[in-house]
Amino acid sequence: MPPRFPIEVSPSSHPTPTDERSRVLASALGFGQIFTDHMVLIPFREREGWLPGALQPYAPIQIDPAAAVLHYGQSVFEGFKAFRQVTGDIACFRPDANAKRFQHSARRLAMPEMPIDMFLQAAEILIQQDRDWVPSTRGTSLYLRPLLIATECSLGVRPSREYQFILIASPAGDYFRGGIKPVSVWVCDNYVRAAPGGTGEAKFGGNYAASLIAQAEATQRGCAQVVWLDAVHRDQIEEMGGMNIFFVLESNGQTTLVTPKLSGSLLPGITRESLLLIGPKLGYAVEERTITLAEWISSAQAGQMTEAFACGTAAVITPIGSMHGQHGETLIGDGQGGPVAQALRDYLLAIQYGEAQDLLGWMHRVC
Numbered sequence: 001m002p003p004r005f006p007i008e009v010s011p012s013s014h015p016t017p018t019d020e021r022s023r024v025l026a027s028a029l030g031f032g033q034i035f036t037d038h039m040v041l042i043p044f045r046e047r048e049g050w051l052p053g054a055l056q057p058y059a060p061i062q063i064d065p066a067a068a069v070l071h072y073g074q075s076v077f078e079g080f081k082a083f084r085q086v087t088g089d090i091a092c093f094r095p096d097a098n099a100k101r102f103q104h105s106a107r108r109l110a111m112p113e114m115p116i117d118m119f120l121q122a123a124e125i126l127i128q129q130d131r132d133w134v135p136s137t138r139g140t141s142l143y144l145r146p147l148l149i150a151t152e153c154s155l156g157v158r159p160s161r162e163y164q165f166i167l168i169a170s171p172a173g174d175y176f177r178g179g180i181k182p183v184s185v186w187v188c189d190n191y192v193r194a195a196p197g198g199t200g201e202a203k204f205g206g207n208y209a210a211s212l213i214a215q216a217e218a219t220q221r222g223c224a225q226v227v228w229l230d231a232v233h234r235d236q237i238e239e240m241g242g243m244n245i246f247f248v249l250e251s252n253g254q255t256t257l258v259t260p261k262l263s264g265s266l267l268p269g270i271t272r273e274s275l276l277l278i279g280p281k282l283g284y285a286v287e288e289r290t291i292t293l294a295e296w297i298s299s300a301q302a303g304q305m306t307e308a309f310a311c312g313t314a315a316v317i318t319p320i321g322s323m324h325g326q327h328g329e330t331l332i333g334d335g336q337g338g339p340v341a342q343a344l345r346d347y348l349l350a351i352q353y354g355e356a357q358d359l360l361g362w363m364h365r366v367c
């Protein structure tokens, strides 16, 4: 199919040599440490709209010290993955959903909405160019990071009239050091991540900047992640640092997956939405509702809550072994994770690697 938007392709004259790339891909990749040989840039100007883009060698970008993003933080991003299929092809998981969320985030930050086709085309061009960077072992993938920043040189506090879209790619392995062992989480009670009417629903850089101090405090307490409470009542579970959260409740032989409802201040995760659709296929009931910290503690102590897990693109599904906060420590189940999170993870990964039938049409084949 001919390109739908002009993106000029200028490959690197000195890409990473094959043996060096193979050595890197065979190492412990971790998350967000290594980048491929190319990137895509697409500028936007208010008067002209989206301008011709370029695929070019990965390199630092020049930015004017007066660029609006550096002062007022107009910046949104996305994250999704391309997987090496069992057939050897490469396919992305639900990139159209990320493209839509990118538009939603941009709208909230008074930024231009990139057409969905343009977003997908940028991803396809970069993945095709850097296809040899897509690792092939189970648990690995190519993580795509689209970013939109305000580049107009102006210190006036108003929406920028110029923007730069940037797409980079990073071969990825485990998000948490130590693989998929259960993590401990810290319930943050002194900061809030997002308030009603704020930017919590957008994948906005500032949300993450504001969360770092809480994440650092969680780390000091020996926990891997922060759990955020709602800003108004300060007792409803919202989400985690970079993931949504699910609870597994058992009652009268029925397993129910419970996740906080989209309140307007938590990020509508694509993994979260996918699990709400996969759950019933595996025989689990699903519920989106308010769940308070008090309910979490009491149902875990009563043994009704048998598992809790975090979910997101980067870490897929990670069991939560224990929850810590001012009240002390609450163990979830036996603290070792459980079969429900494992079954959901296995099923999702089977779809992503092309081992299970893609009944919901989630995989977007690139090459």
Ligand SMILES: Cc1ncc(COP(=O)(O)O)c(C=O)c1O
Binding pocket: 079, 239, 240, 241, 242, 243, 244, 267, 268, 269, 270, 271, 272, 311, 312, 313, 314
């Ligand atoms: C704050 C936050 N919540 C939830 C998620 C999970 O979203 P997704 O499943 O789309 O990766 C992410 C990651 O994107 C996130 O940053």
